[in-house]
Amino acid sequence: MTTNPISPTIPLDEDGVHHGFLRLPWSRDDSAWGSVMIPITVVRNGDGPTALLTGANHGDEYEGPVALQELAATLKAEETSGRVIIVPYFNYPAFRAGTRTSPIDKGNLNRSFPGRPDGTVTQKIADYFNTVLVPRADIVLDFHSGGKTLDFLPFAAAHILDDTMQQQACVAAMEAFNAPYSMMMREIDNVGMYDTAVEDQGKVFVTTELGGGGTATAKSIAIARKGLRNVLKHAGILEGEPETGPTIRLAMPDDDCFVFATEEGLVEPCADLGDTVAKGDCLARIWPVDRTGATPVEYRAKRGGLLAARHFPGLVKAGDCLAVIAEVVD
Numbered sequence: 001m002t003t004n005p006i007s008p009t010i011p012l013d014e015d016g017v018h019h020g021f022l023r024l025p026w027s028r029d030d031s032a033w034g035s036v037m038i039p040i041t042v043v044r045n046g047d048g049p050t051a052l053l054t055g056a057n058h059g060d061e062y063e064g065p066v067a068l069q070e071l072a073a074t075l076k077a078e079e080t081s082g083r084v085i086i087v088p089y090f091n092y093p094a095f096r097a098g099t100r101t102s103p104i105d106k107g108n109l110n111r112s113f114p115g116r117p118d119g120t121v122t123q124k125i126a127d128y129f130n131t132v133l134v135p136r137a138d139i140v141l142d143f144h145s146g147g148k149t150l151d152f153l154p155f156a157a158a159h160i161l162d163d164t165m166q167q168q169a170c171v172a173a174m175e176a177f178n179a180p181y182s183m184m185m186r187e188i189d190n191v192g193m194y195d196t197a198v199e200d201q202g203k204v205f206v207t208t209e210l211g212g213g214g215t216a217t218a219k220s221i222a223i224a225r226k227g228l229r230n231v232l233k234h235a236g237i238l239e240g241e242p243e244t245g246p247t248i249r250l251a252m253p254d255d256d257c258f259v260f261a262t263e264e265g266l267v268e269p270c271a272d273l274g275d276t277v278a279k280g281d282c283l284a285r286i287w288p289v290d291r292t293g294a295t296p297v298e299y300r301a302k303r304g305g306l307l308a309a310r311h312f313p314g315l316v317k318a319g320d321c322l323a324v325i326a327e328v329v330d
């Protein structure tokens, strides 16, 4: 069996604060024996639960990276019991390029699990997490936002799982994160996702969508920062109770939540994030890009709820996700 070629430059299982890299050999034109150097911090203080924290699974999503950089720079071993593994730039080549997928192999890390030890750079990163880091973790938090092409209401999310005990544990961690919105999420394309790989190992998993558009805001970073510390408190790694405030519970129960464009064009939003919409309300109009004098195509809500996500750029292509309507759960 091939073993994964990634080696950490720091100990994963020793007490103290260790900053280093996951070194992934990458032989290429400008560096024959070169490597991809993925920054990692491990903070450990005795036995206790392990949290595995990741940002930039997609390289153009920024709240997680900022909050995790801050945690790595400030967390002291004596504040913790157990271990925190911090990887702010999970798909590091994608993060450096400012793109969703890796410029090396076009790999979408969140569609590359369980990965391959003998695969492409992205597949090797996935395999290393799947076989080395996730098995060490009790709780896993993976930060996302919409990236350059989507924008979301800020929510933490848990998935509907076959194992109801595991689902309850994930929901409790999502509630501890305490984002302004808490989403029971249905994935439209869950094969190859990190989420699925972590959940299949029986772990407690929380993910987020905290904004988007290929940037972060002071508000969205504050949500990430608070949620991160709350999850560590919930896990018993940091002392104290999670700081809680109101959250609106949402769900994406069926395919009617999603509206996809069937033509290209110029987008006119007819509702904004957080707006309440009724079934049949216009969500967006698409104007032609190649003529005047034509009428726009209207896209209407297939169900009522809150507008939870929208296409971000001003131009849209056929097949793009134009809007997501979430149901408000009492």
Ligand SMILES: [Zn+2]
Binding pocket: 057, 058, 061, 143, 144, 145, 146, 147
């Ligand atoms: Zn993402």
